[in-house]
Amino acid sequence: ETGVTQTPRHLVMGMTNKKSLKCEQHLGHNAMYWYKQSAKKPLELMFVYNFKEQTENNSVPSRFSPECPNSSHLFLHLHTLQPEDSALYLCASSLHTGTGGGEQYFGPGTRLTVT
Amino acid sequence: DQQVKQNSPSLSVQEGRISILNCDYTNSMFDYFLWYKKYPAEGPTFLISISSIKDKNEDGRFTVFLNKSAKHLSLHIVPSQPGDSAVYFCAASAEGANSKLTFGKGITLSVRP
Numbered sequence: 001e002t003g004v005t006q007t008p009r010h011l012v013m014g015m016t017n018k019k020s021l022k023c024e025q026h027l028g029h030n031a032m033y034w035y036k037q038s039a040k041k042p043l044e045l046m047f048v049y050n051f052k053e054q055t056e057n058n059s060v061p062s063r064f065s066p067e068c069p070n071s072s073h074l075f076l077h078l079h080t081l082q083p084e085d086s087a088l089y090l091c092a093s094s095l096h097t098g099t100g101g102g103e104q105y106f107g108p109g110t111r112l113t114v115t
Numbered sequence: 116d117q118q119v120k121q122n123s124p125s126l127s128v129q130e131g132r133i134s135i136l137n138c139d140y141t142n143s144m145f146d147y148f149l150w151y152k153k154y155p156a157e158g159p160t161f162l163i164s165i166s167s168i169k170d171k172n173e174d175g176r177f178t179v180f181l182n183k184s185a186k187h188l189s190l191h192i193v194p195s196q197p198g199d200s201a202v203y204f205c206a207a208s209a210e211g212a213n214s215k216l217t218f219g220k221g222i223t224l225s226v227r228p
Contacts, residue, residue, distance in 0.1 A: 006158075041220065042218040042219055043216075043218040045215060045216065056215065104161070106158030106160065107158050
């Protein structure tokens with residue numbers, strides 16, 4: 001049990017659908033992250049939030065919209081996705097994003113398939 | 116261009132032997148390095164890390180070695196156990212950017228009983 005949960009674990013959606021991924025951490029951390037892992041590729045950082053403020057947007061297309069209502073919850077809203085967006089989406093958290101902020105703890109991921 | 120490279124996609128070792136997983140990086144600004152382990156259907160879990168001020172860090176059966184001049188690090192697992200079979204990711208970050216981890220593609224380790 002890593003203390004970071006993600007729902008749903010699997011999601012199949014059409015290109016015209018709107019869906020949301022949810023992440024929750026029970027570790028008392030203040031930083032949360034979204035990563036994308038495509039087949040045969042390294043994990044790619046998408047977004048970073050520190051104390052609810054977005055501090056990093058790694059040139060992610062606007063069809064991905066993050067939301068961080070508090071330090072424990074992170075959402076990724078999806079709309080008009082493309083088949084190439086099919087991937088494993090991982091959420092992570094850490095104490096904070098600065099030096100000494102500690103290691104990142106990952107959730108189990110959401111396996112997304114866009115048809 | 117990949118800044119963290121794990122050139123061997125897989126490694127198979129006999130139980131009880133040493134596993135050596137290699138990682139190379141190109142960005143000279145990286146000063147903190149981590150290894151994560153991932154089982155199927157689970158997220159990556161932190162294994163061990165090393166700061167650039169050190170060249171070795173040991174934690175039980177796991178030791179990470181850093182060669183800054185060669186921009187190379189390696190993870191040694193001794194003795195290897197079947198439960199170590201997983202995908203191992205090398206990651207790196209630059210000072211003041213602990214939030215921005217750059218990952219390698221991962222190495223699949225199989226430990227044969």
